[in-house]
Amino acid sequence: MREYTEKKETCGTICLKYLLFIFNFFFWLAGGAVMAVGAWTLAEKSDYISLLSSSTYSATAYILVVAGVVVMVTGILGCCATFKERRNLLRVYFILLLCIFLLEIIAGILAYIYYQQFFPVSPQLSLELKQNLKNTMTQKYRREGEESVTSAVDKLxxxxxxxxxxxxxDWADxxxxxxxxxxxxxxxxxxxxTITDLCGRRDHPSNIYKESGCITKLENFIQEHLKIIGAVGISIACVQIFGMIFTCCLYKSLKSEPY
Known part of the structure; x- marks a missing residue:
């Protein structure tokens, strides 16, 4: 009976090891995806950040980049801890998983908070946001020391x-x-x-985007991107719960080791 119990425990440990290894492989890939989303936000769309009144959007992207890097390192550590069956490494791995879980939850919450700021229920608050963009464009465009705003407005x-x-x-002001x-x-x-030198002198509809304002299009862009950031952060955080459960089970199934 004792031999059967030991064999059963060994089989359970082996199953847990392979489950945790498979989890770590996909977790490592997910870390690359998280980092890519954050890096893309900062690299490709960072110009627009200077037009926004809140730093929450950029903070969310930075959190995703940091979380992605830590996830990839943690995935490698998890594989080592799993196959070496070291309880001390499993403890470190679990703590890192918990930290990443919290980081991604925070990123998702920040994305939601910024979503509420940028798309508020109150029409008055929405009007204030629109007025802020107008003031930024009319007061800072081509002004000394505001090169980032000028570049962002032109790109937008x-x-x-x-x-x-x-x-x-709006440009009359x-x-x-x-x-x-x-x-x-x-x-x-x-x-x-079609951009040519001094083409802005002629404001005919055939020459400029006369009736199309930027605020609605910027809102749509931010809205869609915040959904991506929030969904990625929350989804991977939820998956990590299984990783923490597997880690706890494997930790308990292993015998204590001397340090």
Whole structure:
């Protein structure tokens, strides 16, 4: 009976080891995906961050990058701890899993919080956000020390085929448009459907994106991207629960080792 019990425990341990190894393999791949989403947000869309009134969006992306790196390192540690059957390594692995779990939950919560900030139920708050974008574009565009805003506005108007926050008339309040530096432009050249030097002097619909404002398109972009960030963070965090359960079971099935 004793031999049967020991054999049963050994088989259970082997099953747990392979389950944990399979989990770690997919967990490592998931870490790469998390890091890729965060890095893509910062590398490809970082210009738009300067147009937003909150730093929560960028903070969420940074958390995902850090979590992704730690996940990949943790996945390797988990494989080593599993096959060497070291309880001390399993403890470290479990703690790292728990930390990553909390990081990804925080990233998901931040994405949700920012979603509520950017798409509030109150029409008045939404109006304030729209006014903030207009002020950023008209007060900081082409101003000294605001090169990142200028680059972001130009990229936004060209990529989303829009002009101004609500529409092209917003540029009438621009400090730059009113200055001699604008050379008679009515809108920035980045509002033009085909960019040429001084094309912003002519505000005809055939020349500029006259009726298309950027605020709605920026809102749609942020909305969709926040859904991706939140879903990735929360989904992988939920999967990690199984990893922590497997780790606890394997830890208990192994005999104590001297340090």
């Amino acid at each position: 108007q060209q990529e989303f085929k829009c002009c101004g926050s609500n529409n092209y008339t 621009s400090l730059w448009i009113r200055s001699p530096e604008a050379s008679g432009r009515k809108v920035p050249d980045s509002c033009c459907k």
